[in-house]
Amino acid sequence: INAEYMGSYTHVMKDVRRIIQRVNHIRRTNPKISLTEFVDQNDTSQSNLEKLRDHLDKPVNLVTYKDLFYFMAAPTLCYQLEYARTKSVSKIFLLCRVGEMLVSGALLVILMLQFHIPLMNSSIELYQHGSLIDFIEKLIRLTLPSLYIWLTGFYFLFHSYLNFTAELLRFGDRQFYGEWWNCRNLNEYWRLWNLPVHNWFTRHVYNPLLKRGVSKTAAMNIVFLISAILHEYLVSFSIKTISFWAFAAMMLQAPIMIIQRISEKYIGKNETIGNLSLIHI
DSSP states (O other): OOHHHHHHHHHHHHHHHHHHHHHHHHHHHOTTOOHHHHHHHHTOOHHHHHHHHHHHHSOOOSSOHHHHHHHHHSSOSSOOSSOOBOSSOOHHHHHHHHHHHHHHHHHHHHHIIIIIHHHHHHHHHHHHHSOHHHHHHHHHHHHHHHHHHHHHHHIIIIIIIHHHHHHHTTBOOOOOOOOGGGOSSHHHHHHHSOHHHHHHHIIIIIHHHHHTTOOHHHHHHHHHHHHHHHHHHHHHHHHTSOOOHHHHHHHTHHHHHHHHHHHHHHHOOOHHHHHHHHHHO
16 A cells, blocks of 8 residues: 555544544533534534544444545545545546547657657767767757656646546545646745645645644755655666666755745745746756
């Protein structure tokens, strides 16, 4: 089972145990408190708390195999007792997402076979036997097809596939990414481009570190360290060799974000300059 899934499940069960203890304590000290007042005091969702209250009145299993399997199939990494659900499944919506996946998948294959792989092969030959200038020129020519492949892959995964899965499972939360193309700095970009992973890191790494007295800068660096290790693992597993390029690229983001934050104090948050600098980075 994926570590992110089990990590989220474990954290939620810990939160559930803490809430149950709170409910029992409040029932003993103030039995007249209403459910709404408890929600306001403890920042707990109404549906989750009602399920916990029912559990206290009549002990039942809070989590069944059905709940766990739904969580593993749903387009989220954060476990909850209850998720927002839609009332029905739209077949037209599903067909549109399938069509998008077929078109974007075909476009990915064309970009890889027609542009990316030939340029990569010629770049490797130049690196081994050619001149440095010709090699750099090939790398520059690789940037455009690489960008198109990344954008197409992003659309395929985050827009088409995740929305298809969400509609099929009647999963209500469809915010898988924000407007990362309008970001003014790297901090905004990493918060918006991959919301499922961002929410997982915020919930299970960043916020727990802040609660333990770790500074925001140190917590951010720890998050990037963990992310860099995971990126390096994925890349090394794919190409079956350890290069540390992915690790270095991720860790380089943290000091750049600090430099951008300092520069914004002097020149302000200029949307045009920030967006252009982000594109070049």
